Amino acid sequence: xxxxxxxxxxxxxxxxxxxxxxxxxxxxxxxxxxxxxxxxxxxxxxxxxxxxxxxxxxxxxxxxxxxxxxxxxxxxxxxxxxxxxxxxxxxxxxxxxxxxxxxxxxxxxxxxxxxxxxxxxxxxxxxxxxxxxxxxxxxxxxxxxxxxxxxxxxxxxxxxxxxxxxxxxxxxxxxxxxxxxxxxxxxxxxxxxxxxxxxxxxxxxxxxxxxxxxxxxxxxxxxxxxxxxxxxxxxxxxxxxxxxxxxxxxxxxxxxxxxxxxxxxxxxxxxxxxxxxxxxxxxxxxxxxxxxxxxxxxxxxxxxxxxxxxxxxxxxx
Amino acid sequence: xxxxxxxxxxxxxxxxxxxxxxxxxxxxxxxxxxxxxxxxxxxxxxxxxxxxxxxxxxxxxxxxxxxxxxxxxxxxxxxxxxxxxxxxxxxxxxxxxxxxxxxxxxxxxxxxxxxxxxxxxxxxxxxxxxxxxxxxxxxxxxxxxxxxxxxxxxxxxxxxxxxxxxxxxxxxxxxxxxxxxxxxxxxxxxxxxxxxxxxxxxxxxxxxxxxxxxxxxxxxxxxxxxxxxxxxxxxxxxxxxxxxxxxxxxxxxxxxxxxxxxxxxxxxxxxxxxxxxxxxxxxxxxxxxxxxxxxxxxxxxxxxxxxxxxxxxxxxxxxxxxxxx
Ligand SMILES: Nc1ncnc2c1ncn2[C@@H]1O[C@H](COP(=O)(O)OP(=O)(O)OP(=O)(O)O)[C@@H](O)[C@H]1O
Ligand code: SF4
Ligand SMILES: [Mg+2]
Numbered sequence: 120x121x122x123x124x125x126x127x128x129x130x131x132x133x134x135x136x137x138x139x140x141x142x143x144x145x146x147x148x149x150x151x152x153x154x155x156x157x158x159x160x161x162x163x164x165x166x167x168x169x170x171x172x173x174x175x176x177x178x179x180x181x182x183x184x185x186x187x188x189x190x191x192x193x194x195x196x197x198x199x200x201x202x203x204x205x206x207x208x209x210x211x212x213x214x215x216x217x218x219x220x221x222x223x224x225x226x227x228x229x230x231x232x233x234x235x236x237x238x239x240x241x242x243x244x245x246x247x248x249x250x251x252x253x254x255x256x257x258x259x260x261x262x263x264x265x266x267x268x269x270x271x272x273x274x275x276x277x278x279x280x281x282x283x284x285x286x287x288x289x290x291x292x293x294x295x296x297x298x299x300x301x302x303x304x305x306x307x308x309x310x311x312x313x314x315x316x317x318x319x320x321x322x323x324x325x326x327x328x329x330x331x332x333x334x335x336x337x338x339x340x341x342x343x344x345x346x347x348x349x350x351x352x353x354x355x356x357x358x359x360x361x362x363x364x365x366x367x368x369x370x371x372x373x374x375x376x377x378x379x380x381x382x383x384x385x386x387x388x389x390x391x392x393x394x395x396x397x398x399x400x401x402x403x404x405x406x407x408x409x410x411x412x413x414x415x416x417x418x419x420x421x422x423x424x425x426x427x428x429x430x431x432x433x434x435x436x
Numbered sequence: 437x438x439x440x441x442x443x444x445x446x447x448x449x450x451x452x453x454x455x456x457x458x459x460x461x462x463x464x465x466x467x468x469x470x471x472x473x474x475x476x477x478x479x480x481x482x483x484x485x486x487x488x489x490x491x492x493x494x495x496x497x498x499x500x501x502x503x504x505x506x507x508x509x510x511x512x513x514x515x516x517x518x519x520x521x522x523x524x525x526x527x528x529x530x531x532x533x534x535x536x537x538x539x540x541x542x543x544x545x546x547x548x549x550x551x552x553x554x555x556x557x558x559x560x561x562x563x564x565x566x567x568x569x570x571x572x573x574x575x576x577x578x579x580x581x582x583x584x585x586x587x588x589x590x591x592x593x594x595x596x597x598x599x600x601x602x603x604x605x606x607x608x609x610x611x612x613x614x615x616x617x618x619x620x621x622x623x624x625x626x627x628x629x630x631x632x633x634x635x636x637x638x639x640x641x642x643x644x645x646x647x648x649x650x651x652x653x654x655x656x657x658x659x660x661x662x663x664x665x666x667x668x669x670x671x672x673x674x675x676x677x678x679x680x681x682x683x684x685x686x687x688x689x690x691x692x693x694x695x696x697x698x699x700x701x702x703x704x705x706x707x708x709x710x711x712x713x714x715x716x717x718x719x720x721x722x723x724x725x726x727x728x729x730x731x732x733x734x735x736x737x738x739x740x741x742x743x744x745x746x747x748x749x750x751x752x753x754x755x756x757x758x759x760x761x
Contacts, residue, residue, distance in 0.1 A: 246499055330497070332540040339495055339535075340528035340555045340606065354545045430545055431590040 122424060129423050133416040140412035141193065145186050148405065154178070189405060193413070198406040203398045208406045211391060219376045219387035221292060225302060226309025227371060231364055233310065234317025239348050241318065242325040253318065260315030268308050269382045276304045288384035305379045320363065324356045331355070357429035365422040369414035441468040442646050443492070443531075443614055448506035450487050450496055456719035461487045463670040464505070466745075469614060469646050476657040476678070477650045478693070479667035480715055485650040486536060488667075489616045491516075492648075493527050510614070529559040532607035533616040534636075536650075538600035538623055542591040548575075548602050549587035552609060559610040574605040579635055597628035601635065608639055615640065618650045633660065654693060658682060663752075666690050669716060669726035672745065676752030686748060686759040688731045725757070733758045 156164075156172055164172075173179050177188075192198050198208035241253040275281035285304050291297040328334070329352060337351045377389030388407075395403035426433045450462040462484045469475050477485045490496045492508050494516060508515040510530060515523060535541040543551060552571035556562045562570060568587070575583035578601040591599055600620060607615055617636060621629035637660050640647050649661055657664050657678060665675040666689065674687035685691045692711035713730035716722060725743050728734040737757050745755040 332535065332537050333543040335490075335495060335497075336535060336541045336603075337543065338527070339493060339533045341524045341526070341558055342554075343524060351543055351546075355543070357545075431547075432544060432592050 126424055129420045136416050137412055141409050144408045145189050193409045199402045201400055201403050203400045208402050215388040215391045219389055222305055222385055222387055223371045223376045226306040230310045230313035230317055234314055235321050237318045238321030238325055241322050243344055243348050257315035257318045265312050265378055268311050272304050272308050290385040305383055324359045328352050328355045358426055361422055361425045365418040369411055369418050440471055442471045443469040444509040446507040448491055449504045450491050451502050451504050453500040459718040461670050465672045467665050472644050472646055473662045474647045474649055476661035476664035478657055478664055483667040484670040486618050489618050489650055493531055528555055529610045530612055531614045532612040534603050534607050534620045536619045538596050541603055542599055544591055547588050547590055552606055555606055555609055574609055578605045597624050600632055611643055615645050615647045674754045680750045686754040687756050688733050689727050
């Protein structure tokens with residue numbers, strides 16, 4: 120009950136945040152975004168034609184009114200039709216966002232789980248060879264560009280130069296084998312790239328926690344290493360871990376998958392966004408920007424609630 | 437059964453890697469703790485009291501610390517040579533430790549009931565329920581008001597004194613034979629200090645435990661300890677029964693400490709140094725006696741040769757070339 124009330128309050132506190140972010144991005148879009156007038160009218164339009172079209176497009180309306188319309192679009196999730204394809208923006212996103220999620224989530228989850236596990240292992244052997252080995256591997260992984268990883272993995276897993284086990288491009292989620300066939304190589308690439316960063320970050324968090332007095336107390340009372348690291352220490356590290364995870368999610372849902380989607384020819388939200396930017400497809404851009412802002416606020420809320428769950432010192436007030 | 441040594445520390449030497457190279461925080465110290473007795477470990481800040489206490493259970497942070505030599509014999513068994521697993525079974529069960537910093541010594545994200553229960557289940561093999569019941573009893577015993585409510589609270593909801601009481605409850609939970617209390621009251625306010633000390637003393641007698649009480653408060657030594665070991669720069673310079681130490685201190689450092697008691701009380705405002713001079717930097721210790729630079733009786737011999745601990749007439753020890761009679 121307390122948690123529910125807390126969530127509601129946080130949600131309300133999120134409203135001004137959403138307003139601020141959307142207002143800012145809407146202003147930027149209106150002033151610097153694409154103006155379709157001349158694109159539609161060709162080379163030598165008359166003044167009347169221009170005025171007429173601008174009226175049709177709604178460009179002549181007062182700023183606040185247009186912003187209000189934008190907010191209504193966000194609330195109803197009805198963003199009109201894509202300028203480029205004429206498809207409804209809502210259905211375009213409903214089609215592409217699940218693909219992005221299905222594409223990125225396995226790698227994201229694995230990358231974080233493995234990162235925490237390796238970080239625990241490294242921290243518990245701090246200064247000894249397993250630690251050095253893991254950290255050296257992490258730096259190696261971090262220093263290779265995502266694009267290179269993708270290409271190497273494609274050649275290695277998907278062509279006759281290597282194992283030739285998976286398709287190079289394309290997407291499918293018809294059934295589980297189909298999904299696995301398409302998601303495996305991108306997942307491996309994501310894990311490879313994220314693992315180094317995650318491991319280093321989580322190890323730093325864990326090592327800092329290891330030096331706290333309560334860890335010494337636990338050892339003084341006979342806590343075995345597995346319990347010490349996976350319970351006594353890990354629960355104390357939960358806040359930075361939750362923060363990192365929740366705040367990466369909005370980014371990967373919308374933009375983060377772009378490189379993967381273009382390299383593997385996957386019709387996800389990253390690609391939709393990219394194409395909308397290139398073609399100046401305002402309805403789509405407005406939707407993406409607004410949804411990203413809302414997703415971030417949601418992440419903030421989820422993180423706040425989780426903080427309370429893992430750390431009794433964080434009060435609900 | 438006073439008289440037999442429960443714990444024998446022999447030649448314990450602990451070093452730390454630091455920016456200025458290796459420094460020796462504990463330098464070849466030896467002492468015994470008899471069954472049921474209270475041994476005080478006294479000395480100025482940084483003289484190695486905590487490190488000595490931690491070494492007994494091999495809890496010195498490693499790196500940067502290293503126990504480079506010595507034996508810690510509990511009933512004849514060397515804890516420093518014990519495999520990690522065997523040592524874990526002993527920690528908290530045979531030797532328990534209370535720490536200097538009550539505010540941070542407990543885990544902030546688990547309730548105190550959970551933390552007590554964990555230790556009870558581990559060492560006493562109690563079920564979850566039995567452990568909780570026992571934890572309640574223990575909280576009651578150490579004087580926590582409303583234990584039934586407190587047991588589900590988290591450390592941040594308790595005052596410093598209450599947290600230290602929880603630590604005491606945890607330390608006593610498995611009936612250890614030796615309690616190492618590292619300045620258990622330094623971080624507390626004066627009234628709470630007295631209460632907590634009295635509590636520890638009462639429980640010690642009830643459970644017939646031996647105790648090493650680390651402190652730099654000579655008042656506490658006089659009140660509640662049988663013997664005292666005075667430490668200076670990682671070495672024990674004098675170890676006597678409390679009565680003997682206070683009536684006829686032999687070591688010039690002990691004499692300085694004792695003289696400082698009334699001076700601190702009367703002339704606090706004058707801001708006089710307790711003993712003239714400063715504690716030397718552990719990274720640049722002088723050869724010979726570490727106290728020589730501050731000692732009124734120092735001679736050339738002192739600056740060259742380390743004074744060996746020699747037995748005194750009353751069965752104590754003093755490490756000084758020119759002790760007071
Ligand atoms: N974690 C550590 N890293 C490096 N050096 C340390 C560490 N812990 C202790 N030392 C060194 O060991 C010396 C003794 O420290 P110790 O904590 O035992 O002092 P103490 O007698 O308990 O002092 P206090 O009264 O302030 O608690 C210190 O001077 C310090 O140089
Ligand atoms: S050995 Fe010498 S310098 Fe050291 S305490 Fe004794 S008299 Fe003083
Ligand atoms: Mg100390």
